[in-house]
Amino acid sequence: MNYAKEPHGVFFFIDNKSFYASCESVVRGLNPLKSIIVVMSEQANTNGGLVLATSPMAKKLYHITNVSRQRDVPHRADILVVPPRMNLYIKMSLKINQIYQEYAAAEDILPYSIDESLLDMTKSWRLFGDSPEAVAKIIQHRIRQEMGLYTTVGIGENPVQAKLALDLYAKHDDQLVGEIKYETVPETIWPITNLTDVWSIGQRTAKRLKRLHINTMAELAHSNPYQLKAEFGIVGYQLFALAWGIDRTSLAEKRSVKEPGFSNSQVLPRDYSKYAEIRVVIKEIGEQVAARIRAHQWLTTKISLGIGFSYAVAQQGERSGFHCTKTIEATNNSHELVCELLSLFDDYWNEEPVRNIAVSFSGLMHDSGEQLSLFQPVKQQLKQTAVDQVVDCIQTEFGITSLVRASSLLPGATMINRASLVGGHNGGNAYD
DNA sequence: TCTGGGGTCCTAGGACCC
DNA sequence: TCTGGGGTCCTAGGACCC
Numbered sequence: 001m002n003y004a005k006e007p008h009g010v011f012f013f014i015d016n017k018s019f020y021a022s023c024e025s026v027v028r029g030l031n032p033l034k035s036i037i038v039v040m041s042e043q044a045n046t047n048g049g050l051v052l053a054t055s056p057m058a059k060k061l062y063h064i065t066n067v068s069r070q071r072d073v074p075h076r077a078d079i080l081v082v083p084p085r086m087n088l089y090i091k092m093s094l095k096i097n098q099i100y101q102e103y104a105a106a107e108d109i110l111p112y113s114i115d116e117s118l119l120d121m122t123k124s125w126r127l128f129g130d131s132p133e134a135v136a137k138i139i140q141h142r143i144r145q146e147m148g149l150y151t152t153v154g155i156g157e158n159p160v161q162a163k164l165a166l167d168l169y170a171k172h173d174d175q176l177v178g179e180i181k182y183e184t185v186p187e188t189i190w191p192i193t194n195l196t197d198v199w200s201i202g203q204r205t206a207k208r209l210k211r212l213h214i215n216t217m218a219e220l221a222h223s224n225p226y227q228l229k230a231e232f233g234i235v236g237y238q239l240f241a242l243a244w245g246i247d248r249t250s251l252a253e254k255r256s257v258k259e260p261g262f263s264n265s266q267v268l269p270r271d272y273s274k275y276a277e278i279r280v281v282i283k284e285i286g287e288q289v290a291a292r293i294r295a296h297q298w299l300t301t302k303i304s305l306g307i308g309f310s311y312a313v314a315q316q317g318e319r320s321g322f323h324c325t326k327t328i329e330a331t332n333n334s335h336e337l338v339c340e341l342l343s344l345f346d347d348y349w350n351e352e353p354v355r356n357i358a359v360s361f362s363g364l365m366h367d368s369g370e371q372l373s374l375f376q377p378v379k380q381q382l383k384q385t386a387v388d389q390v391v392d393c394i395q396t397e398f399g400i401t402s403l404v405r406a407s408s409l410l411p412g413a414t415m416i417n418r419a420s421l422v423g424g425h426n427g428g429n430a431y432d
Numbered sequence: 433t434c435t436g437g438g439g440t441c442c443t444a445g446g447a448c449c450c
Numbered sequence: 451t452c453t454g455g456g457g458t459c460c461t462a463g464g465a466c467c468c
Binding site: 041043050052068069113232233234235257258259260261262263264265266267268308310311312355356358360423424425 | 433434435436437438439440441442443444
């Protein structure tokens, strides 16, 4: 493989170690690496509690993994179980990204999630140290000193190398730094035998690769790309590139989203069978998403309704739910949107008991000045600076809930219970 | 994994147009 | 009208990530 024509830059993928649990440690004056903390959401529909985050020590001592259940958490006095405070985590995330802006220009920072950001340090790293690794340590030290949080840094010559360095090496390194370069791909990427450890390879993809007798990243790198293409389509080429540590997309391309949209969904606290009860929740969620697109001054032209049935139905070999989409005249009017959603529901529902409801609006057009949206693609109208991006990123991740309607007083309604939630979890007061 | 929530991206097949 | 081929839009479904 000739890497000469591939982009060679310096990228940092930075992640906050056990972010929610660490924030909770910090505000309590505890060391995030030593405290034994579990952040648990106990909403009505979490069936007793859902673990959102676990401190490193809690993981080590009691093997409590994220997204486990309350019943998996041992009852011990030394484990501190706390409710989530999403608003606190959002504030901390914004502050961390502001520190990053002292080391890279806003347009070179891409927040990837509430606790991970990608920094293109190509132009700036020399200002701060003798090697990328030295600069990474300076940033880690800053965040440790100012915020009390431990960060993990993956370094690469392109974004995917940085991401793999973060996931595969930095998290297990005692300095919390990992690095992958083109020249080290054979010894860093190829030895991976558990393919699902690799970003973008999940259970299904790993299984399909196994069928092609590909069990390691080395085998993936030395497989036939045309065969991969035949099996996976474009994704096949992406997998092949991944095995060679190749990533040709620029940060600007990563920032643009092909089909932005807004969605909210919820697992109901029990199975709902009554037509009227289900409709109330569809209406609530529809209004919630409508309020969000109005807040962002968008109109939607494409609405989707997803309904998941009770497992009791799915087990009998029937359909496990349905998902339907409809293209409509651009609008952000709650009433119109809810009517459309309810008519979709009427068209597809066959009296099955329902457990999961999702509503999504996409095909967005700008609300103000229709001429603008005619001549400018949606992507260009999306905000570009890093702080806006963090806010967008967090809002797209959590969706801020705000409206309560009279119908929410009807039986089955869930909105009032959820009105103060952020991303389905307790918002809390940032500083209480 | 008997149900958390919010996202993004890709594919395939059908409809329709020129 | 027993016909080709390229392009776009629409929808359902699948997969993965944090």
